[in-house]
Amino acid sequence: MNLTLRIWRQQNASADGEMRTYQVSGISPDMSFLEMLDTLNETLIERDEEPVAFDHDCREGICGACGMVINGQAHGPERTTTCQLHMRHFADGDTIDIEPWRAAAFPVVRDLVVDRSAFDRVIGAGGYITAPTGAAPEAHATPVPKPAADAAFTHAECIGCGACVAACPNGSAMLFTSAKVNHLNVLPQGAPERESRVLGMVEQMDAEGFGGCTLTGECATACPKGIPMPSIAAMNREYVRAAAKR
Amino acid sequence: MRTLWGSTIGKKTVMAVTGLLMLAYLLVHMFANLKVFFGPEEMNGYAHWLRTLGEPLLRHGWFLWIARVVLLAAVVLHGVSAYQLSRRDIAARPVKYQHQRRQASYATRTMRWGGIILALFIVWHVLDLTTGTVNPRGQEGHPYENIVAGFQNWYANVIYSVAMLAVGLHIRHGFWSAAQTLGVTRPGAARLLKAGATLLALVITAGFLSVPIGVMTGVVN
Numbered sequence: 001m002n003l004t005l006r007i008w009r010q011q012n013a014s015a016d017g018e019m020r021t022y023q024v025s026g027i028s029p030d031m032s033f034l035e036m037l038d039t040l041n042e043t044l045i046e047r048d049e050e051p052v053a054f055d056h057d058c059r060e061g062i063c064g065a066c067g068m069v070i071n072g073q074a075h076g077p078e079r080t081t082t083c084q085l086h087m088r089h090f091a092d093g094d095t096i097d098i099e100p101w102r103a104a105a106f107p108v109v110r111d112l113v114v115d116r117s118a119f120d121r122v123i124g125a126g127g128y129i130t131a132p133t134g135a136a137p138e139a140h141a142t143p144v145p146k147p148a149a150d151a152a153f154t155h156a157e158c159i160g161c162g163a164c165v166a167a168c169p170n171g172s173a174m175l176f177t178s179a180k181v182n183h184l185n186v187l188p189q190g191a192p193e194r195e196s197r198v199l200g201m202v203e204q205m206d207a208e209g210f211g212g213c214t215l216t217g218e219c220a221t222a223c224p225k226g227i228p229m230p231s232i233a234a235m236n237r238e239y240v241r242a243a244a245k246r
Numbered sequence: 247m248r249t250l251w252g253s254t255i256g257k258k259t260v261m262a263v264t265g266l267l268m269l270a271y272l273l274v275h276m277f278a279n280l281k282v283f284f285g286p287e288e289m290n291g292y293a294h295w296l297r298t299l300g301e302p303l304l305r306h307g308w309f310l311w312i313a314r315v316v317l318l319a320a321v322v323l324h325g326v327s328a329y330q331l332s333r334r335d336i337a338a339r340p341v342k343y344q345h346q347r348r349q350a351s352y353a354t355r356t357m358r359w360g361g362i363i364l365a366l367f368i369v370w371h372v373l374d375l376t377t378g379t380v381n382p383r384g385q386e387g388h389p390y391e392n393i394v395a396g397f398q399n400w401y402a403n404v405i406y407s408v409a410m411l412a413v414g415l416h417i418r419h420g421f422w423s424a425a426q427t428l429g430v431t432r433p434g435a436a437r438l439l440k441a442g443a444t445l446l447a448l449v450i451t452a453g454f455l456s457v458p459i460g461v462m463t464g465v466v467n
């Protein structure tokens with residue numbers, strides 16, 4: 001496959017960026033999107049040009065490091081991570097626009113790399129349990145009702161990639177935060193800190209400059225892990241319940 | 247309360263509660279307006295009765311003033327929250343994508359524009375039929391005659407019709423949105439709520455629109 005790529009290039013956080021056009025050839029439909037970019041970067045290095053910077057780690061769709069907006073869609077046209085998106089979803093001769101996540105809370109570091117430490121600070125504000133864990137306990141020591149276990153698993157799937165924020169017209173982190181809040185709040189292990197968790201994480205989320213939810217549903221459409229919209233409604237209820245108790 | 251007003255979720259909750267309150271009011275208001283089809287005695291008699299509500303516990307007209315204060319508080323809280331949240335949302339996405347895609351944000355856009363149209367309409371509406379300032383007749387205690395006189399003007403019909411379409415759209419998204427804000431998560435509830443929102447929007451818009459249409463076609467005169 002031969003492709004035309006229009007990629008956001010930006011030297012550093014304070015520099016102005018622009019879309020620059022590149023040609024790549026010899027792309028196999030079995031390559032992942034990141035392998036396609038690797039191919040581009042090899043030719044750029046051979047030509048003594050700066051390679052395109054992008055985040056990646058596991059390349060298995062489980063770590064949440066990768067992510068870019070491809071033709072206006074976070075993680076591209078398929079519901080998966082960028083590393084698990086394959087070139088067979090594009091056609092020979094296509095022009096592909098590649099941009100970084102855009103949100104006030106996710107400043108661009110370089111090219112397609114953004115600073116997502118705002119998410120870490122939201123987690124730091126309550127996305128954990130404080131009980132000392134030690135070695136893994138006996139699995140049946142704390143009984144967990146099946147519906148609660150299922151709900152916790154659904155929410156635990158969030159890999160913190162930030163596609164929800166990138167897709168949302170308000171740059172809102174409600175889907176991410178709700179996944180993290182609900183994951184722990186439905187479990188007996190998370191119950192003792194149920195109120196302080198949701199209050200703390202929402203307060204931090206607001207402080208980071210993420211927008212609010214207007215229910216456009218763009219986040220859940222983009223989420224590679226299928227975190228559903230009702231998670232947000234569930235967090236709203238947790239929040240109001242906790243605020244009333246305060 | 248401080249916690250709620252200080253957070254995005256809390257402000258949205260305020261919007262949902264005040265929105266539903268206004269919606270309940272609109273439903274009653276719409277049904278009452280239909281009295282216009284049963285003649286001046288019925289309509290004006292109802293308007294008079296409203297002022298006697300709550301007597302002798304309340305003095306004459308007090309009920310109406312209490313309702314006005316509550317509604318004004320609801321409109322102000324709703325509008326201020328909408329303004330502050332919208333400012334935040336716009337600031338949270340300062341750089342647009344170069345590759346623009348049609349987004350499902352039709353609802354959001356109509357919510358903001360629709361809200362502004364509604365705010366302007368509320369001012370005009372109070373000046374028209376409450377104080378009578380911009381009504382060609384504007385006679386206190388004679389709402390029936392004021393309504394008929396008002397809708398003789400083409401611009402009154404236009405303003406009113408645009409606002410009623412706007413309120414329909416606003417309710418269609420708002421009712422379902424408010425349910426999410428207030429934390430309705432039961433599976434299957436979404437379809438029911440969306441259908442309910444559409445029904446409410448249609449009933450309210452059609453009900454309110456029937457009055458100027460009645461005057462225009464001469465059914466009400």
Ligand code: HEM
Pocket residue numbers: 212213214215258259261262263264265266268269272321324325328329331332357358360361362364365416417419420421423424425427428
């Ligand atoms: C002063 C005039 C008004 C303005 C400026 C306004 C503005 C808005 C905006 C911008 C939203 C969307 C907020 C968001 O998604 O973040 C909204 C939601 C809503 N509005 Fe209004 N509106 C007005 C009047 C009304 C009226 C008259 C009703 C009564 C039917 C109403 C009912 C609602 C409801 C139920 C919601 C959903 C709240 C939620 O999402 O939780 N609004 N309004």
Ligand code: SF4
Pocket residue numbers: 157158159160161162163164165175176179219222223224225226227
């Ligand atoms: S909710 Fe989905 S899109 Fe958002 S960070 Fe988690 S996995 Fe990524």
Ligand code: FES
Pocket residue numbers: 055056057058059060061062063064065066067081082083084
């Ligand atoms: S690189 Fe780990 S999820 Fe894509």
